[in-house]
Amino acid sequence: MNDTGKTHVLLADDDVGFCELLSEYLRHQNFDVTMVHDGLAAIEQVERGLYDVLVLDVMMPRADGFRVLERLRASHRIPVVMLTARGEDVDRIVGLELGADDYVAKPCNPRELAARLRAVLRRSQPAAADPTPLRSGDLELLPAARAVRVAGQPVELTGAEFDVLRTLIEDAGQVIAKDELSRRALNRRLGAFDRSIDMHISRLRQKLGPHPDGNPRVRSVRNRGYLYVTAE
Known part of the structure; x- marks a missing residue:
């Protein structure tokens, strides 16, 4: 979380209008959102270490989502939710193989995306109790x-x-x-x-x-x- 106590989401998608729609909803759901619109910018932002979760589109300029994910998984554990085209099973399979935590098919319901984000964030947090190995x-x-x-x-x-x-x-x-x-x-x-x-x-x-x-x-x-x- 950032200084405001909100979860900071990095939203990487080259569809600016779609990003703005998702961002508006997520901000109403108590997320802070930063948008980038190409793959290399997504990598640069994640490497700054300011984000709690990455929403990553497959199709982007400069570096597609698969290339971004492959590079990030070499050194970063940030939770990643992939955005894949509806019906593109291959994209979902490849994303999961490369280490995505979850996926949402586009065009997606913003409410569904928010729910998936909360779920992957819960999974990424150390347990407060149950210390028994x-x-x-x-x-x-x-x-x-x-x-x-x-x-x-x-x-x-x-x-x-x-x-x-x-x-x-x-x-x-x-x-x-x-x-x-x-x-x-x-x-x-x-x-x-x-x-x-x-x-x-x-x-x-x-x-x-x-x-x-x-x-x-x-x-x-x-x-x-x-x-x-x-x-x-």
């Missing part, structure tokens, strides 16, 4: 610090990835349906063609690696969901 084999999850270690080494996760993993660890060894996983971890139901949970699981597998014995940590169960495999 969760452990499974060589993996340790620290809820209060929102941190994860594997074999004692820190693993950098986005807010969404952390909450998906925490939900799996809480029910380690049990299958969790995709829709239940989405509701518990992301606070939303899955749409008919929503692959956000699949993308978060894919990134978790890449970042966590397998168990020391080579078995996968997260297993998919066809037509049922996912489970975290307990270590032998």
Whole structure:
């Protein structure tokens, strides 16, 4: 939050009129909003460290949203909500693969965007209580610090990835349906063609690696969901 106590949103979209519409609504919802209209400007602003969350359009001049996100994820953990064209499933999948925390299809309802922003911000905040670590084999999850270690080494996760993993660890060894996983971890139901949970699981597998014995940590169960495999 900035000096006013409000959440500071960086809105990156080259549609100036659309930005102004969203900004007006968000300001009425107690957000401070700064607008930029090209990808390089978005990177420059995030690197100043003044923002709590980034709303990032896919199609922008100088650097598209994917390039911006890829560059930022190399060194920044700022929560990112992607703006994707309605019906462009590929854009949503690529955004999630690159580390976006959530997405909203354009043209979007400003109320929906505000709700998504609040959800990703809640996920990004350290827990005030519940300091008890969760452990499974060589993996340790620290809820209060929102941190994860594997074999004692820190693993950098986005807010969404952390909450998906925490939900799996809480029910380690049990299958969790995709829709239940989405509701518990992301606070939303899955749409008919929503692959956000699949993308978060894919990134978790890449970042966590397998168990020391080579078995996968997260297993998919066809037509049922996912489970975290307990270590032998």
